[in-house]
Amino acid sequence: MITGTVNADREAVIRLGVRDVNGHGHDCDAIVDTGFNGWLTLPPGFIAMLGLRWMRVGTAVLADGRQAFFDIYEAAVLWDGQPMMIPVDEAASEPLLGMSLMYGYELNIQTVGGGAVTLKRLAGASTAIS
Numbered sequence: 835m836i837t838g839t840v841n842a843d844r845e846a847v848i849r850l851g852v853r854d855v856n857g858h859g860h861d862c863d864a865i866v867d868t869g870f871n872g873w874l875t876l877p878p879g880f881i882a883m884l885g886l887r888w889m890r891v892g893t894a895v896l897a898d899g900r901q902a903f904f905d906i907y908e909a910a911v912l913w914d915g916q917p918m919m920i921p922v923d924e925a926a927s928e929p930l931l932g933m934s935l936m937y938g939y940e941l942n943i944q945t946v947g948g949g950a951v952t953l954k955r956l957a958g959a960s961t962a963i964s
Contacts, residue, residue: 836914836939838866838951846943846951848931850874851912855885859912862929866941866951870932874911875925881907892923911935914955 838848846866851859860883864874876884886907894902905924910917913935920935938959942952 835955836953840943840945840947840949840951842947844945844947848951848953850929850931852876852884853910853912853917854883855887857910860884864929864931866936866943867930867932868941870930871934872923872932873920873934874909874932875923875927875930876907876909877926877929878924880929881922881924884909886922889921914953 836848838846841847847863848866850862850864852862853859860880862876862880876886886909889906889908892904892906894904896902907922907924908919909922910919912918913920936953939953939955942950942954944950
């Protein structure tokens, strides 16, 4: 099970371990974003500090209909106690945890300050990158 808390800004936050290019772990608090269908976003400075490997340029359609371009990197994260290689979108914002990383899990949020956030793996669910 993966756990987190609801912060003072009413955001559900999960702490993730992300490995740098040398295999050292770094903690990162990521906001649960059910409107983001990707895996994880990280800010440019954190990506540079980790030395992540660039993969490709991605595109997204913003809420106002504009198209945005961003870099996508590859990172090793510790997810539910297991290392996992995932794509990471570069975004000049707080880290966001998306639906692709949470796929195959049940999300429960106690929506009060300090409330528990839990992600529990669903029986038989696959979380493989497709």
